[in-house]
Amino acid sequence: MNFDVLTFGRVSIDLYSKNIGAEFNDIKELTTSIGGSPTNIAVGSQRLGLKTGLFSAVGPDPTGGFIINTLKNEGVDITHVQTINNTTSTAVICGIIPPDRFPLIFYRDNAPDEKITIDHTEKINFSRYRSFLMSGTALAVEPARSAALYATEKAKEAAIPVILDIDFRAISWKDIRTHGIVLRQYLTQCNIVIGTEEELLSVFLEDSNQVSIKESAITDPTISGNVNEAIAKVMKFGVDLLLVKTGAEGVVAYHKDGTVEKVPGFKVDPVNILGAGDSFAAGFLYGYLNGWDTYKSCRLANACGAWMVTKQGCCNFAPYYEEIIQFIENKGGF
Numbered sequence: 634m635n636f637d638v639l640t641f642g643r644v645s646i647d648l649y650s651k652n653i654g655a656e657f658n659d660i661k662e663l664t665t666s667i668g669g670s671p672t673n674i675a676v677g678s679q680r681l682g683l684k685t686g687l688f689s690a691v692g693p694d695p696t697g698g699f700i701i702n703t704l705k706n707e708g709v710d711i712t713h714v715q716t717i718n719n720t721t722s723t724a725v726i727c728g729i730i731p732p733d734r735f736p737l738i739f740y741r742d743n744a745p746d747e748k749i750t751i752d753h754t755e756k757i758n759f760s761r762y763r764s765f766l767m768s769g770t771a772l773a774v775e776p777a778r779s780a781a782l783y784a785t786e787k788a789k790e791a792a793i794p795v796i797l798d799i800d801f802r803a804i805s806w807k808d809i810r811t812h813g814i815v816l817r818q819y820l821t822q823c824n825i826v827i828g829t830e831e832e833l834l835s836v837f838l839e840d841s842n843q844v845s846i847k848e849s850a851i852t853d854p855t856i857s858g859n860v861n862e863a864i865a866k867v868m869k870f871g872v873d874l875l876l877v878k879t880g881a882e883g884v885v886a887y888h889k890d891g892t893v894e895k896v897p898g899f900k901v902d903p904v905n906i907l908g909a910g911d912s913f914a915a916g917f918l919y920g921y922l923n924g925w926d927t928y929k930s931c932r933l934a935n936a937c938g939a940w941m942v943t944k945q946g947c948c949n950f951a952p953y954y955e956e957i958i959q960f961i962e963n964k965g966g967f
């Protein structure tokens with residue numbers, strides 16, 4: 634079987650607070666899901682109708698069993714989800730305290746996805762995929778970084794587009810400067826780059842004092858710097874398309890030929906911002922891989938992001954194709 638996209642990076646069990654608005658100390662019930670940016674993207678794009686595979690890893694434990702079972706139920710191909718001995722499957726607990734507090738607590742000691750190797754990559758036939766999506770966080774630690782770089786090399790040999798979701802998680806990088814040094818090299822390999830304004834700034838971080846993270850809101854850091862300069866510098870690395878996500882406003886698409894398209898978002902009442910970016914990426918991939926133009930692909934992406942901010946979780950609430958088309962029609966169409 635051939636696939637539309639292979640995503641690379643982490644997978645976890647995600648435990649979402651069911652007590653919306655409750656302080657973390659007062660959480661009574663949690664919902665189980667799977668998560669991690671490349672996993673959310675794989676599930677989201679599979680639900681929309683793409684054929685998706687995940688390149689990741691779990692430990693030889695019941696949590697890994699839960700993760701693999703959930704991926705299978707979603708129809709995501711698990712051929713390249715490794716089970717790595719002497720590692721422990723990872724977990725994330727997510728509090729939901731609207732409008733602006735979404736604490737994330739990561740349990741990632743001895744994380745299997747950080748132990749993915751070049752040998753695991755060797756087993757993949759990239760000519761069976763139409764695109765390769767890299768999660769920037771997967772470049773943080775060896776040996777997964779080398780595996781990721783090798784996978785990218787193989788994707789390029791197979792002449793499939795390389796898409797980077799910057800997916801900046803400050804806690805994953807021991808020295809914050811390494812993030813920029815590695816990402817700036819990686820950008821030279823990318824066809825399409827997706828990030829928030831903060832993530833664009835993260836590529837040029839020089840000092841950890843430039844980053845501030847409130848209330849464990851790891852997905853929503855504040856970073857000082859000049860966004861327009863960062864965008865111009867990223868375009869100079871030669872990417873074909875840069876998508877800068879701008880929350881409720883939608884996205885701005887920067888093309889290699891200098892064209893800039895502002896694609897508006899959809900108005901919703903947000904409950905939980907977690908996973909909006911991953912849902913966005915899934916929507917964009919669907920349009921892009923079906924040959925839609927950038928504007929329409931980004932409108933679908935914005936709809937998927939907007940849909941997700943109204944939900945109390947991440948990929949367990951990702952929309953199916955008919956649902957999101959109905960959502961778009963109800964809000965005035967593409």
Ligand SMILES: Nc1ncnc2c1ncn2[C@@H]1O[C@H](COP(=O)(O)OP(=O)(O)O)[C@@H](O)[C@H]1O
Pocket residue numbers: 829852853878879880881882883884898899900901903906907908909910911913934935936937938939940942
């Ligand atoms: N409050 C919102 N209302 C409507 N759409 C939103 C909202 N927040 C996010 N989105 C959609 O989700 C996308 C990703 O959200 P954003 O917060 O920019 O990135 P991330 O989730 O990666 O931090 C946005 O580009 C937009 O399409």
Ligand SMILES: O=C(O)C[C@@H](O)[C@H](O)C(=O)COP(=O)(O)O
Pocket residue numbers: 643645647667668669670673725737852906907908909910911912947948
């Ligand atoms: O691993 C994580 O980053 C936690 C995820 O499991 C969670 O789904 C999430 O935070 C999504 O990230 P976002 O799309 O950048 O909000």
